[in-house]
Amino acid sequence: MCNxxxxxxxxGNNQCGELVSHCISVDDAIFVGEWDDTNALNLVTLLGCFFAVSGLIINLRKSNLFGIGVHEREVARLSGIMGCSNASLPFHFLGLPVGLNMSKAANWVRSLQK
Incomplete structure (x- = not known):
């Protein structure tokens, strides 16, 4: 395993599953990762490096932190450290719902109405 x-x-399968860390579109990005302070602060540092190299400003105040299986107080604490907002599921990314059970027809109807 690489550091x-x-x-x-x-x-997927813990041993053979795909490692996922981000999804980027034209002007949106979503990062998924292990929940710990070091990982979160490393992400902020990496975004700072991206700004330094590209000149593209990252506005963390417009960014949201979501915790899956993490208590709301913990999400609020870490978002405060990172300088972003805390939020909860569900939300929309690129027009698609994230965090809804899409096997329920009602959730498809609700997501298409937005």
């Missing part, structure tokens, strides 16, 4: 500054999560 990296930001640790993503494995999707």
């Amino acid at each position: 990296s500054a930001f640790k993503g999560i494995r999707v």
Whole structure:
């Protein structure tokens, strides 16, 4: 296993699953990773390096931190350290719902109405 500054999560089988850490579109990005202070602060540092190299400003105040299986107080604490807002599921990313059970027809209807 390779050490990296930001640790993503494995999707699927723990041993053979794909490692996922980010999804980027034109002007949106979503990062998924292990929940710990070091990982979060490393992400902030990496975004700062991206700004230094590209000149593209990262506005953390417009960013949200979500915790899955993490208490709301913990999400609020870490978002305060990172300088972003805390939020909860569900939310929309690129027009698609994240955090809803999409096997329920009612959730599809609700997501298409937004």
